[in-house]
Amino acid sequence: MVLGSDLGRSRGTALAAAVVFVLAPALAACSDDGGGGGGAATATATATVGGAATAPTDAAAAEQRVRRNWQKFFDPATSAADKQALLENGRMMGPMLxxxxxxxxxxxxxxxxxxxxxxxxxxxTVTYTLTLNGATALPDATGKAVLQDGTWKVSVTTLCALVALSGDASASAVPGC
Known part of the structure; x- marks a missing residue:
């Protein structure tokens, strides 16, 4: 497994997107003590660019859920069943996972x-750092999170890019990507 992905997006594109889109501040000082699976209410856009919706209604809460679910998906302590629930099309992506x-x-x-x-x-778009045994292995990697069935999930394209970059031909041959 290679520790990261760019998914074909340049850093310039990510920087331009950050300038264009209105971001809500992270809720670093707040916590969600409600537990649960990190689900989100149906998103309704409030921020728009050229008439197109660019963010969920409660972008700050959505960002917190994306962060929590992304980190949980990549946490070695998370069970396979929980990872499957946090992966886009997780049931169909079982072999890839x-x-x-x-x-x-x-x-x-x-x-x-x-x-x-x-x-x-x-x-x-999620910018993240992958670590291996606590040491930074890939800083500033990018991937996608998607809202599916009320839950923010790691996109299939992100996982497939990581598997494809691994150089492991047997893993790359697994159906799903």
Whole structure:
């Protein structure tokens, strides 16, 4: 498994998107003591650019959920079932998720979300750092989060890019990407 992905997006594009989109401040000082699976209410856009919706109604709460779910997905302590629930189309992506988790380094990888930029009420670009055994392995990686069935999830394209970049031909041959 390679520790990161760019998904074909340049840093210039990500920077331009950050300038264009209105971001709500992270809720670093607040916590969600309600527990639960990180679900989100149906998104209704309030921020618009050229008439197109660019963020969920409560962007700050959505950002907190994206951050929490992204980090949980990449947490080695998270069960396979919970990871499946946090992956876009998780039920269909079981074989790909097993290939990703089956890599010997899978239990050593974690992600720290640095930035969430909403591109629509149901999608966000996530900038994150992947660590391997606590050491930075890939800073400033980018991926996508998607709102599916009321929950912010790691996109299939993000996981597929990580698997494809791993160089493990057997993992890359797993159906789903």
């Amino acid at each position: 097993r290939a990703f988790n089956g890599d010997r380094r899978g239990g050593q990888v974690a992600a720290e979300v640095e930035k969430v930029t909403f591109t629509s009420p149901t999608e966000a």
